[in-house]
Amino acid sequence: MTKLTTHVLDVYSGKPGKxxxxxxxxxxxxxxxxxINTIVLNNDGRSDNALIEGVDFKEGKYELIFFVGDYFKKIAEISKIPFLDDVVVKFGISNIKEHYHVPLLVSPWSYSTYRGS
Structure with missing residues (x-):
């Protein structure tokens, strides 16, 4: 089934972004x-269910907002005004017959994303 999924890897600690x-x-x-949806990532840094799937999975422009500032405040000694607070990833879905996966690799000071499988 076609769907949109995500996961986060905390490269600062080398652990999933739970x-x-x-x-x-x-x-x-x-x-x-x-x-469309709000989720909280599980212990593996993944969503328990797809962010969107089935008839709701359609072509168009999307945006994911990862609230990493709150996460890093809990696990690391960072300033009260974090360098990265919310990571915004804007992307497009052009083929609703394919699975789209958007991973985020993140530290308190940098991030990277790509279209995964």
Whole structure:
């Protein structure tokens, strides 16, 4: 089944990003977006269920917001104003017959993402 999934790896500690809150938005047009889902990542840094799937999985522009500042405040000694607070990843789904996976590799000071499998 086609769906959208994600996971987070905390490269600072070398562990999964457990407990990170993630919001998913869909862009109706260039300046109007609507929230589709909010999840909290499990102990493996993954969602227990797909962020979106089935008939709700459609072509278009999406946005994931990973609330990493809250996560790093709990596990690391960082300043009260974090360098990275919310990591925003905007991406497009162009083929609803494929699985889309958006991993995030993150530290308190950097991040990387890609289209995974």
């Amino acid at each position: 407990g990170i809150k993630v919001d998913l938005y869909y862009y109706k047009n260039d300046d109007q977006k609507s929230k």
